[in-house]
Amino acid sequence: xxxxxxxxxxxxxxxxxxxxxxxxxxxxxxxxxxxxxxxxxxxxxxxxxxxxxxxxxxxxxxxxxxxxxxxxxxxxxxxxxxxxxxxxxxxxxxxxxxxxxxxxxxxx
Numbered sequence: 001x002x003x004x005x006x007x008x009x010x011x012x013x014x015x016x017x018x019x020x021x022x023x024x025x026x027x028x029x030x031x032x033x034x035x036x037x038x039x040x041x042x043x044x045x046x047x048x049x050x051x052x053x054x055x056x057x058x059x060x061x062x063x064x065x066x067x068x069x070x071x072x073x074x075x076x077x078x079x080x081x082x083x084x085x086x087x088x089x090x091x092x093x094x095x096x097x098x099x100x101x102x103x104x105x106x107x108x
Contacts, residue, residue: 029085036089053103057096064095
């Protein structure tokens with residue numbers, strides 16, 4: 001039973017790749033966004049920062065992610081695909097980097 005469950009989970013994760021067979025990059029921005037969040041969380045929890053600094057960085061990331069989604073929600077995606085994808089992927093990371101640099105300079 002456990003082997004069937006593993007195969008089912010693997011199949012569920014590989015199923016969205018069927019979309020790529022038609023040349024549609026429907027899920028690519030979503031995968032990049034999930035990867036961006038995962039990389040940020042791994043970096044945040046493995047860093048040797050104080051808890052308050054980690055909380056500030058996490059709130060900065062989540063607030064900037066919310067702001068990017070809010071401001072790009074009503075923009076037509078087909079005409080502005082590249083701009084929206086770059087904002088969704090790089091925006092929260094850059095905002096958190098700026099927040100990190102501000103926190104680092106404030107400690108000096």
